[in-house]
Amino acid sequence: MDFSNNILETIGNTPLVKLNKIVAEIDALVLAKVETFNPGNSVKDRMAVKMIEDAEADGRLKPGGTIIEGTSGNTGMGLALVAIIKGYKLICVISDKQSKEKMDILRAVGAKVVVCPTDVEPTDPRSYYSVSKRLAEETPNSWYVNQYDNMSNSLAHYEQTGPEIWKQTDGKITHFVVGVGTGGTISGVGRYLKEKNPNIKIWGIDTYGSVFKKYHETGIFDENEIYSYITEGIGEDILPKNVDFSLIDGFTKVTDKDAAVYTRKIALEEAIFVGNSAGACIKGLLQLKEHFKPEDVVVVLFHDSGSRYVGKMFNDDWMRERGFLEENITKAEDVIKDHIDKQLIVVRTEELVSHAIERMRKYKISQIPVVDINGFVGSVDETDLFRSYVADKNVAEKPIKEVMGKPFPIVKLGTPIEEVSKLFTKENDAVLVDLGNGNHHIITKYDIIGAIK
Known part of the structure; x- marks a missing residue:
């Protein structure tokens, strides 16, 4: 009989799959190392x-202990599988930018999940780095994993992932392309491959808001480059010990939008349902296409499963809110089509300013x-009301007609977006769309900005 003694024995030996349509403009053989075939659906299981x-071998982790780690979700899942099989407790500290699916999955496999704010400095006591360390100090019989500086991370890929790729390509690999977060995958695989053939090029995919690319090129850790970004699983605002920059031939940065768009493209064009970092890798690969020749064998690693992003990159509303959805917006009706059924909120001339303020808040x-009995006669916005309040603290009890501005322009549904x-000016912040049935809808500057590609 052919069976595994437990789920951990199924980790590794993931398939290498030829990519076709999505890399049609690349003149080389492109193969994807699809790590979603691991039982925890990500490369982090390794x-x-x-x-x-x-940690067990050197006594850092003792029987019945508690494992504590800061994670973007996938490492937590891998740790959870091992914790279940080996009988450990697990606390995962995760940033609030990570998908709800990741948090729910971690809880489903028995982990306690602590959520921390994303947009804080690594040294801030609220950051998931700081909270992880604090919990490890406060929790009896615990072990803080610290995947960023734990060199067993890159060693796992040196011992497993690198040899698998070398064997699967029959030693013909010429380029390895992968997203960089903790640095374990790129450094472990990169070291193994370069030992086999120093001419193999190792390319890292970075994101805007991360320090890796500039640090690799200049040696400067530029804090001005650090800002909040959406892409999950790659990029950092620290320099993990697992990132061996000497093994990396170069980085390319990918925008949040491109990463999200290409995540969806992989599913639609290759029937491979993978996560956000895979989208970043494919767009990065296309940005590097001038580096590849027809005889090259390029391996790109797909980190995790698309199932962890169904509420994000695979959700039209989420994509649309961020201006990531590639829609052809040419007319006024295109801007409002997803909320055209919402009621237009109005205020009457004889109502008080306080009523308008209350409606804005609500x-x-x-x-x-x-409006009055004849139709639209004016408009108010928060700027008008603020100026009126500064001039007169009693303005809240005055009728709207005393503070209102000119009515918003009205256009037809088919009016070109240009x-x-x-019609938007310093004095005018909105446009009304005539729906043709006595009803109207409003378009704001925010709606127009959201439609810009």
């Missing part, structure tokens, strides 16, 4: 086992048309 076994809006855009 190093989770290695880090725990090494519906979280900044502009309101003013014409709609021209």
